[in-house]
Amino acid sequence: MKSLILLCSALLLATPVHAAQLTLELDAGSRTWQTDELLKHPLARTVTVKDDVSYKRDMSYRAVPISALLTGIKADDHLQAVALDGFAAELPAAPLLNQDGAQAWLAIEDPAKPWPPLAEGKHSAGPFYLVWTNPQAGHISPEQWPFEVASIKRLAPVAERFPALRPDPKLAAGDPVNQGFALFQKNCLACHRLNGAGDSQFGPDLNIPYSPTEYFGADFLKRYIRDPQSLRRWPQAKMPAFASSVLPDAELELLVGYLKHMAGRKQAAQ
Template identity: 80%
Template sequence: MKALILFGALLLSTPLSAAQLNLELGASPRTWQTEELLKHPQAQTITITNDVSYKRDMSYRAVPMAALLTGTKPDDHLQAVALDGFAAELAAAPLLNTHQGARAWLAIEDPAKPWPPLSEGKHSAGPFYLVWTDPQAGNISPEQWPFEVASIKRMAPVAERFPALLPDPALKADHPVNKGFALFQKNCLACHRLNGAGDAQFGPDLNIPFNPTEYFGAKFLKRYIRDPQSLRQWPQAKMPGFSSTVLPEGDLDLLVGYLKHMAGRKIKP
């Protein structure tokens, strides 16, 4: 019995192992190890106010994302893929910002100083976590804070990769449905597919077999997006609520409008 207790104590005291981050930004992929990133010349300790994942102020050792995205241009499109299949679609321009306003950082979990678990019985946000200082200045969505990041890749834009997501091509570029499509890419595509299109492995398809606008009344769908647990409660729920600060009422209407439009454009995978 004593031997078992000692063995368990040793397991609990074993530090986290180092990890690696894969960057695929062009012809020459780059792999960063935890130790390399912690010693990066631009690494510094930053404080994040009201961290999206931890719901409180947090301090991290972090490197500016702009310092890691070598050769990336502002009009490039990137995808950050997490260990659990979360795939955040990210415009490069905000990530490259080094001036005033929202700034992106790669927080690095030091194996010798592990971060706290996200909740009881769960893991931390490490080994790598994309965080933002002054996110309100850039209208940064919670979906642009991927944690457990394993790789960051330069990709073709979503519309080119997944034509099944596209609204009716007859609609003008500034049509509300196309504005809703842009919001869908920013806020939903990291977790959900639609018409089988998308890279996420996390949440259900939002059009096949049924679109949420087909089984939710408009008011309840909006309530669900604002606060999922207010309509459906279960311990392992992972969908975050989108407050009016993150998704203003007008944007929420545009997003629901896109979903309703796509209910009439089903394409089976």
């Protein structure tokens, strides 16, 4: 019986990867790309990604420059990449269109050459994965590496879509709290809501019923953001660590400052 169970488990893990489709909803209208179309794209090439955020090692992918797929998109546009698991990455278009320094690629999982699972018992990062070459040149956050991507959409900026996320409007545009709000959008909103506002179905709300600034003492919140499993360790933990190379100490202070500010602005999402 034990041998039969092991055999069934092995067969399940060996289930072949199937072709998938990616939906793009941009200025030029909606377009659906199939796996084989992307693998045959004239700009498709093999890229090597150093220290891949999801796999924690160097990886090679068949990929297309994401800029080649963003028809009609301008640098000041705002995009959202939605994953199969509910992860919703908010992405300013400018870095995605960049062709120097940090460059974004859509990695395509070939059903004939499936990628390894992200961890034991888990799926791969496919069928589509937004990866970066030379990410340090663009100060790219781990939240800007969405995997299992199902769609990419052009949307209004976060502050317009979700007024409940906005800091006090009396604050100047350059106020540290507004700087922290920008960092929240870049690093947190892909997984978390705040005041019930946001599109992610992934992580807990960061203000309702309580802000983490209200229940983490002293500098423990900063320690938690830096290395979540140093304070809370469990096998299914998904929150990534934010090293100082990705989120410098000064930016971490700004981010926590925004959360503290919003703890005094609890409200229902509109």
